[in-house]
Amino acid sequence: EERGAPRYGYGTVPTPEQIAGWAIAVRPDGQGLPPGRGSVEQGAEVYMQQCAACHGTFGEGEGRYPKLAGEGSLTGERPEPTVGNYWPFATTLFDYINRAMPFPAPRSLSAEEVYATVAYVLNLNNVVPAEFVADRDSLPKVRMPNRDGFLWQDPRPDTHEQACMQDCRKPEEVRIVSTAEGKTLTPRTTGPLDTEMPQ
Amino acid sequence: EERGAPRYGYGTVPTPEQIAGWAIAVRPDGQGLPPGRGSVEQGAEVYMQQCAACHGTFGEGEGRYPKLAGEGSLTGERPEPTVGNYWPFATTLFDYINRAMPFPAPRSLSAEEVYATVAYVLNLNNVVPAEFVADRDSLPKVRMPNRDGFLWQDPRPDTHEQACMQDCRKPEEVRIVSTAEGKTLTPRTTGPLDTEMPQ
Amino acid sequence: AGSALLAGRGLRAEEVASPPAEAPYSLSLGPGVVDRVYGQPSRFEAGVIRRNVPWLTASPETSISFTPLQHQQGIITPSGVFFERYHAGRPTVDPSEHRLMIHGLVDRPLLLTMEDLRRFPSVSRIHFIECPANGGMEWRGAQLNSLQFTHGMIGCAEWTGVKLSTLLEETGLTRGAKWVLAEGADGAHMNRSIPLEKCLDDCLVVYGQNGEALRPEQGYPVRLLIPGWQGNVNVKWLRRLEIGNQPWFTREETSKYTELMPDGRARGFTWPLYAKSVITFPCPEMPAKGPGIYEIRGFAWSGLGKVAQVDVSLDGGVNWQRARLQEPVLPKALTRFTLEWRWDGRPALLQSRAVDETGFVQPTLAALRRVRGTNPIYNKNAIQTWQVKADGTVFNVQLA
Amino acid sequence: AGSALLAGRGLRAEEVASPPAEAPYSLSLGPGVVDRVYGQPSRFEAGVIRRNVPWLTASPETSISFTPLQHQQGIITPSGVFFERYHAGRPTVDPSEHRLMIHGLVDRPLLLTMEDLRRFPSVSRIHFIECPANGGMEWRGAQLNSLQFTHGMIGCAEWTGVKLSTLLEETGLTRGAKWVLAEGADGAHMNRSIPLEKCLDDCLVVYGQNGEALRPEQGYPVRLLIPGWQGNVNVKWLRRLEIGNQPWFTREETSKYTELMPDGRARGFTWPLYAKSVITFPCPEMPAKGPGIYEIRGFAWSGLGKVAQVDVSLDGGVNWQRARLQEPVLPKALTRFTLEWRWDGRPALLQSRAVDETGFVQPTLAALRRVRGTNPIYNKNAIQTWQVKADGTVFNVQLA
């Protein structure tokens, strides 16, 4: 096909305005960040009104709603990954809050409000100081604590089992170390939906 | 596997009574016909009460319910195959009426009643005389007019087309000889089910 | 704040989903999981349903409804719209009470519960079931302007069950065993004779359809599956299998499901469905909309095995082009075919022609009529012609 | 007359359907055709439903429900019970208003209606979709005594749509194009970065599921299908594809769907689902009932291609037997396996092990834990152990 000549010609070409209206994704290099700005202080206000009910006053998370702040270790028995100890990019906060939060009314915040809550959540995590103002310039420059904590190349296969068929292990080593028997975590799997199981 | 030894052993062995209770199929040689008997005269009574409303007093069929009597030709424009001119075996009448008629209450007739209606329908078709009595002996012996009218060996393939790809016929011979356009036989195929189309 | 975005809520319907607006459902939470523990199609698909032709039969209890093939997206027919054929309405069978009895010329008669049946070795197969009357209203001329009504007596599903041969090995067969009578638990007590050879070849006793229990419309809790053979022998609500040494010549294999030839003689026991195909787009229900590139789409199938080739003609059969077959091409299953069509807007006569792995070529209606006349009702596997007019509308026509 | 037959009406439930009685539905007419223009499963199957684990998530709008795999009869997951994963509930999208926008590093940005989309060349493929969190509750120990809840975040369907490569050929790609951002129209505006190479390989933009329109639960009217890759990238209610030169590192590919290793570092962009299998009979929901012959049944799958082999162990992995694979064996699709099991009634430890066409062998949980610890949440494709006790009951256990 000749470049510039569509083969089928179905559909229309969206206008730049139409593209801008939907193209809300934000990248680590700042691409996609809108004009506007928001301070930690402004963020505190929005956060208390719109976020704290679920995520807790200090980002500790209410009920099973996600914890937003935490600096605990990522090793050991039950690490709790959060913005502070896990998220590699501050821009992701803008992207996500802007598209998906507050949970019951996504896209209801202005760009300023989103910048402000991002600043606030970063500050809750001690990633930025109280004077921080988030905008399209400052956010990409924020260096997140776990910035280098990820391997973006899939190292699998990381197991290399053989399909052994006979005498593959010593029978006496076959030992049950954990069982679901007796645990009361399983909802009913017959009859109508189990609505009695606690959240 | 050793004969007499089931491999899986699931299920049970039905008793002879259980088998007899369900084994209602009747064959042209009379296998499956129960004891009992019924005359054309007895059949007339049952037929008027239980069958005529749908199949017509003379077996002519009411509405779109099947015609049961007819001796018309099986060739030509719109032949009407019925018991008299089409069915090869009289035993099939017993089998079918016994399992499926009267339509709203299948299996509600006694063996006697079925024999009688069979005799009556055969007589309507002039296949047996008015004195005929149907039973397990007489029915297999009835010779139906169209007894030899069937080929029971599938003669297909009876077309032998070639998958010609180019210039397979003369373009000027491609002529529409029939179209559904303008006919009013097609129920609606969009929206809710078409319930206005007449039966 | 955010009023520009929220403005979407005030826009006219045509504009709301067009960027830069946000549709209301993008600005709120929808119903959560297990809102519907058993799902349904979108309410915007409410027109995709089985439909019937009221004038065709005496009553809906002995009648047929048609699969909306014009909407079928792949080789699997959705169970919700799989065609239904009843002879005494649809029984509501309690599976815990249902039994399958096997007796006759066997070493050990057997009475099975559904639980027993499900314990036997199981297999799953994708096969079509077609009523041999599919298209039967069109022998004398084009009548119905609809793909659904001319070709919708067919469905294709993944069936799961037990090989009939497994059950017959379990009962053992005694000398002379040659035929099997299958009988249903419906009011019609539908019964058909099937040669033992076919039963031992590829027949199944199935309880599963498209991953779940058989639908009531297709014989819940258990039916026969006789791959590639006329729908009627696939006895639904199956309760009995009797093994014998000769056929029963039941009403459904004498009075019905026999084909009357021009000489007044009739063919019986004509079970396999020969190679057939139909274009599902465009079709009367799915017209073309102005010149441009279209994808002609359709289904081909054969009761004798796999589809080997499908050709499409745009000029009523003068010239043909090879269509692309969609993998997987499975034996006795619907097979999708497609062909690009650059339509210049001029009237066209679309046809498709299937060739199966036995080499059998789907015939024209004229060829079929030359041999069989116009009275057979059943087994009309002729090439379908769709007339596309300059305005894109499509009509069911027949050619000389 | 006929009183002996009619007597069936007076019998106890256990006896009515047993010959010689006739069940009431065999003595009357049932509902006729088009009684239900869109069918449903029998009411006796009412327990075969999606189910959820309420304690798992904060609210049902961002949660998951599980496919009842213990009832699945073939490789097709019935659309009615295909697992659902929402991040902001299920949007109710009017297809006439929905748009798909493609823009970014393209020659010609494109805005498509559903009608436009359906006009492109179409393909149908049978593929599974699995959430990488499937079984994720079991990293630290056996928790849920259920096949549905340990393995039900998966479904397999016949999907129909357009190759993503077809759409990207239509828009053209400009220099530097390397990543595609996919975005949904739901309240979460779900977004994921996908390497262009995968998009041009086997990805589809699908509008059909099991022969009919996509179900709302699975993204009606249109979703991405990224064969073999973690469920979350198969963006539902798809409205936007942006082509870029680097990934976006969205919340779903940083905060979520990354695996925390024992050293505190995490793996990201671990998209393919590696070979996995599970025995679906017997299982906790489907116990054995006394000694005898059973058919062990299960599913195997691999996001890297076809399943090549499945082995079954009865003794917790000491000895293995080759299982039979059910045709058709399709790439990145559920594959049924079966094995005859003569159970003597003694306790057993059942396991299945899949090997895919790349030669990858499904690992034991111990092997997986040795490398990955117990914190990854995702990509737990370990061998499942079912403990069968002498009474036939089955428990979810983990072995040393």
Ligand code: HEC
């Ligand atoms: C009614 C409850 C609710 C409210 C109010 C709410 N959220 Fe959330 N939030 C959630 C839930 C639930 C999730 C997880 C959603 C998912 O995973 O699909 C979440 C996720 C998040 C996350 C990602 C957490 C992680 O670790 O991945 C961030 C960041 C966040 N919310 C920020 C906010 C901000 C900022 C606000 C206010 C502007 C807000 N939320 C308001 C319920 C809420």
Ligand code: HEC
């Ligand atoms: C309420 C209507 C009705 C009544 C009453 C009824 N029938 Fe029928 N009959 C039908 C219908 C409808 C069919 C076709 C059923 C089918 O094809 O599934 C039929 C078919 C038949 C046939 C087969 C016709 C053919 O050519 O294949 C025979 C024979 C028959 N009935 C005999 C009887 C007898 C005898 C009775 C009374 C004992 C009876 N019917 C009562 C409606 C009725």
Ligand SMILES: [Ca+2]
């Ligand atoms: Ca709190």
Ligand SMILES: [Ca+2]
């Ligand atoms: Ca009359």
Ligand SMILES: [Ca+2]
């Ligand atoms: Ca606002």
Ligand SMILES: [Ca+2]
């Ligand atoms: Ca709207």
Ligand SMILES: [Ca+2]
């Ligand atoms: Ca009576």
Ligand SMILES: [Ca+2]
């Ligand atoms: Ca009962």
Ligand SMILES: [Co+2]
């Ligand atoms: Co029939």
Ligand SMILES: [Co+2]
């Ligand atoms: Co997710």
